[in-house]
Every structure is written in C-alpha cells, then in structure tokens.
Amino acid sequence: MCQPSKFIQDNFLLENTFAEELYHEYASDMPIIDYHNHLPVREIAENQIFDTMTKIWISGDHYKWRAMRTLGIDEEYITGSASDREKFGKWAYTVPYTMRNPLYHWTHMELDRYFGISELLNSESADRIYDLTSEHLNTEAFSTQNLLTKMNVASLCTTDDPTDALEHHQKLEKSSFKTKVSMAFRPDKAIFIGADSYLDYIDKLAQVTETNIDSYDRLCDALRNRVAYFHDNGCRLCDHGFEHMYAEEFTETEVKTIFKKKREGLNLSKEEVLKFHSALLQFLSECYHEFGWVQQFHLGALRNNNSRMLHKLGPDTGWDSIGDFQQAKSLSKFLNTMDSMDKLTKTIIYNNNPIDNDMMASMIGNFNDGSIKGKVQFGSGWWFMDQKEGMIDQMNSLSNIGLLSCFIGMLTDSRSFLSFPRHEYFRRILCNLFGKDIENGELPNDTKWIGKLIQDICYNNAKEYFDF
Missing domain, CATH: 1.10.2020.10 (uronate isomerase, domain 2, chain A)
Known part of the structure; x- marks a missing residue:
C-alpha cells in the first residue's frame, strides 16, 4: 500500500518559484521577535x-x-x-x-x-x-528555554498585570538565557470600573503600592508608580484589550466623583463607566508617552458570551467571538486627542473584525506624522483573524491603503510554547503574496529588493520599532 507523501513539504503554501526563493533565501532564517504573547514567565524563568x-x-x-x-x-x-x-x-x-x-x-x-x-x-x-x-x-x-532557542526567538514580551512583582523577569535578566524576555503592562483591570471585582483589584493595587487608593488622584499616582517600576525593570510596551476605544468627553470633577461613588459601593450609569474608562485611558496613554513606550490596543472582541460556562470555567476558556462594534469615531477621537497634546506615543492597533480592516488601515495614516517610521501600526491579523485568509486580508488592506513595507510583522498572541511555527506560517503567506505578484507582472522580478522588504517585515522593522 502506498504511503501518503509528507504533508508539510518544504514549499508548503509557496505557489511559485519566486515565492520559494523569497521564503528560503530571505525569510526562513530571520530571528523571531514575538512582541505580544501570554506565555507564563515563571515557566520560562524556571526552565520548566x-x-x-x-x-x-x-x-x-x-x-x-x-x-x-x-x-x-x-x-x-x-x-x-x-x-x-x-x-x-x-x-x-x-x-x-x-x-x-x-x-x-x-x-x-x-x-x-x-x-x-x-x-x-x-x-x-x-x-x-x-x-x-x-x-x-x-x-x-x-525545556521552555531550549524550545524558544530552537525556534530562533531573539526576544519576546509576556503580558503582565500592574500588580506583578516581576520577580521572574528579574531572574531571567540575571541569567545567561540569550532570548530577551521583556513584559507588556496590562492595566485593564484598573480601567474597567464596572466590573464586580473592581474594588478587590483596587485594594490589591493599593497593597502593592503601599498607598491608600481612596481617590482618583491616588489611583493615578499608584498606576504611574507601577509604570515607573515596570520601566525600571525593562518594560517598554503596554497592552489593552477593549471592545472599542474609549473617547468620551469628561471633566476632572466628574471622574473624581465617579471613582468616589464606586468606592462607596454606589451603582454607576453606563455613561459614567465610559467617562471613567476614557479618562483613565488618556492618563495612562500620557504616561506611556512620557516613558517612551509602545502602546497596543486589541479591539473588537466580544468576550464571555456564554454566561453558564463562564461561571463554570472562568474567562479565557473559549467563549468569545468577533464583535460588531462601531470603531472609527472613537478611535479617531482618542488618537487625535493624544496627537493634539503632542503625547501620542508609538501605537499598534489590532482589529478582530474583518469588515474594519480598510478603516483601520486608513486610520493609522492620519497619525503617521513623519516623526518615526511606521509610528502608528495596523497590527497583524489577531485572534479570529490570525489564519491564512485573515493575514492576507490584513496585509492587502495595509498594502492598498498604507505601506506594507513598514509593517512590524507577526506575533503569536499565544499561551503555548509550541506556537512559534506561526511565524513561519505568516512568513510563507507573506512570501507567497509577493511571489504571486511577481509572477503576474504586478511587481518587478527584483527578488533582492523584495527580499530585503520581506526581511524588514519579518524582523528588522520590529527590531527598529521596539529598539530591541
């Protein structure tokens, strides 16, 4: 009986000789910068x-x-x-x-x-x-460290809560492990004032910062304290996961009153919650600019749809979906607010709904002001869009409306130490896009130049952008 041939061939996903040359000669051996994932840093530090x-x-x-x-x-x-x-x-x-x-x-x-x-x-x-x-x-x-080395991971960023002591990152910094392991500051629990667990989280933050967070001003002081602590430990990125951007009008008096009401156990209106989200996000974004960080926004997921299973298993167990939120106006307003104050730091926007691809690709162009190459980025296909068609759609939108050549490429967004071949998957898809354009006569047969662009997208752009 004939045995089937190997499924994952050397030229998997590569549809012509140009794509094959671009992948094998230019993309395949580039190091990996995985600038957003959810790997447990303890397991890396302990070389589990x-x-x-x-x-x-x-x-x-x-x-x-x-x-x-x-x-x-x-x-x-x-x-x-x-x-x-x-x-x-x-x-x-x-x-x-x-x-x-x-x-x-x-x-x-x-x-x-x-x-x-x-x-x-x-x-x-x-x-x-x-x-x-x-x-x-x-x-x-x-072991975890050897798995990362095997995949040629030059650097990666885990996702860490502001209350984290970062002891495992500190251990890695002192070790001989060659992969640079940094962190991304994820303060969403401090923003989501409508959550039932909000006050418990604020008490935890107060304990970590050794302060009494009894006012909005003290909350801001505590968060800035943690930004500084993370910065001192090598952090240069933050991350947020929102349904949509928050950009409501607010006054300082309103926000202070909203926090006071929450502290007193009073109910908040939807309008008050959104005003608070907007105010604290703006404060944090100013902090990120002050410290020279990159801010990341993952937009468009509708989370925890199945309340019965959420109660049984908790969040992040597979009950989320694409949301259909209106994104453009609030995203524009937020970016414009920060830009108007000259406090818009490097920013990556990730989209989780394919109908918003062209809007997102056009939005970033409004705030790329020539000060930094690719200052505002349309991030790679995320979550429900990190598959072949999702990656192609994201890159086509960016190509048509912006500059794919400035793109900072792929990340895993994964909790698995075996997920790093997703970078290879992305690189093969990327090379095939260019290879088909060369074959069709839509791009010149200049594989040396196009190979350079491929290497930039796979590694060099991210290295420059994050200053790793």
Whole structure:
C-alpha cells in the first residue's frame, strides 16, 4: 500500500518559484521577535520541562477546546479530570475534522518543527505520537528555554498585570538565557470600573503600592508608580484589550466623583463607566508617552458570551467571538486627542473584525506624522483573524491603503510554547503574496529588493520599532 507523501513539504503554501526563493533565501532564517504573547514567565524563568503533550499543547489552548466542543466531545476530556493520555486521544480524534481550520496546519507544523514527526495526527496515530513526544519532552532539550532557542526567538514580551512583582523577569535578566524576555503592562483591570471585582483589584493595587487608593488622584499616582517600576525593570510596551476605544468627553470633577461613588459601593450609569474608562485611558496613554513606550490596543472582541460556562470555567476558556462594534469615531477621537497634546506615543492597533480592516488601515495614516517610521501600526491579523485568509486580508488592506513595507510583522498572541511555527506560517503567506505578484507582472522580478522588504517585515522593522 502506498504511503501518503509528507504533508508539510518544504514549499508548503509557496505557489511559485519566486515565492520559494523569497521564503528560503530571505525569510526562513530571520530571528523571531514575538512582541505580544501570554506565555507564563515563571515557566520560562524556571526552565520548566513538561512531561506530556497535553500539558504543553492542549492545556490552556481554547482554540483547540472550541474545536473539540463543536465536535461533541465532553468537557471531561477538555478541561475536566480525564487523564492526559485520554485528553490527547480526544484531540487526536478531533484533528482530521479540523481540515480547513488553521488548527490543522498549526498542529502538523508544530509536530514536525519541534519533534520531527511528519505522520498525520488522528485516532490511529494518537498513542504512538503521544509516547514519542513524551520521550522528547522529558529531556533537557525540550525545556521552555531550549524550545524558544530552537525556534530562533531573539526576544519576546509576556503580558503582565500592574500588580506583578516581576520577580521572574528579574531572574531571567540575571541569567545567561540569550532570548530577551521583556513584559507588556496590562492595566485593564484598573480601567474597567464596572466590573464586580473592581474594588478587590483596587485594594490589591493599593497593597502593592503601599498607598491608600481612596481617590482618583491616588489611583493615578499608584498606576504611574507601577509604570515607573515596570520601566525600571525593562518594560517598554503596554497592552489593552477593549471592545472599542474609549473617547468620551469628561471633566476632572466628574471622574473624581465617579471613582468616589464606586468606592462607596454606589451603582454607576453606563455613561459614567465610559467617562471613567476614557479618562483613565488618556492618563495612562500620557504616561506611556512620557516613558517612551509602545502602546497596543486589541479591539473588537466580544468576550464571555456564554454566561453558564463562564461561571463554570472562568474567562479565557473559549467563549468569545468577533464583535460588531462601531470603531472609527472613537478611535479617531482618542488618537487625535493624544496627537493634539503632542503625547501620542508609538501605537499598534489590532482589529478582530474583518469588515474594519480598510478603516483601520486608513486610520493609522492620519497619525503617521513623519516623526518615526511606521509610528502608528495596523497590527497583524489577531485572534479570529490570525489564519491564512485573515493575514492576507490584513496585509492587502495595509498594502492598498498604507505601506506594507513598514509593517512590524507577526506575533503569536499565544499561551503555548509550541506556537512559534506561526511565524513561519505568516512568513510563507507573506512570501507567497509577493511571489504571486511577481509572477503576474504586478511587481518587478527584483527578488533582492523584495527580499530585503520581506526581511524588514519579518524582523528588522520590529527590531527598529521596539529598539530591541
């Protein structure tokens, strides 16, 4: 019986010789700057070793969880108490049903790139692959730091709460680990004043900053204190995840009163909540400009749609979707407010709704003032758009309306140490876009120059932008 040929070939996703040349000669060996992810920094600092694929590959991966649930797999085998082997078996059973979902590509790229396994994952191969990967994982070569080194990760940024002590980052800074591990400041819990847990969080922030946060002014002082602390520990980025940008009109008196009401346990109106969001975001953005940081805004996700499962499993467990929020006016107003004060720092806008791609691509051009190359960036396809078509759509919008050549490229936005082949996935798609244009006569056959642009997008632009 003839064996099927290897699925992930050398020229996977590369549709002509120009694309092949661009990828193999220019893109493939470029280092990786992964400037936004959710990797647990403790596991990097402790150079953790995972004993099974379930722990490193399936636990915490809500992309896989959603696919398994859709196929009718019981939660016991997803987030429940089933054994690691049983959970892996259910994922293996799911994989053949994920064809045309990016999970099918990612799964087989990750098995190949980390473990040299080219066999397709399914129920028949599940036990063999589980045993083989377990043998690999239980060695020093597959520790978290060595996994990052294996993928040529030059630098990465985890996502950290303002109350974090950063002790694991400090440990890494003193270590001999060559990958630069920095952090991104994520203060959304201090902004979302309407949340039931808001006051508990403010009390935690007060404890960390050793101050009594009994007023809006003291809240601002505490947050600026943490920005300075993060800066002293090497932080140069922040990150926010909003449904839409906040840019309501407010007065200082109004915002102080709103915070006082919350402290007293009184209910806030929707208008008051939005005014507070807008005020504190503007204050923080001024801080980011003061410290010379890059600010990131992930816009458009509608989170925690299934209240029953949110109550059962908590957030970030796979119950989120694309939202249909109006973005343009508030985004423009926010950026214009900061620009008018000459306090608009480097900014990356990520979009989670494909209908907003062209708007986002045009919006960044309003605030690229010539002071910095690519000062305001249209970030790579995010979350529900970090697959082949989503990446192509984002890059086409940026190409048509802005300058793709100034783009700072891909990131994983992942919680998995095995997700870094997504950079390869992106690079292959990028090279294929240019390769098809050369073949069609829409670009000149100048692979040396285009190869230089490819390398800039893959690595050089981000290195310059973040000053790593």
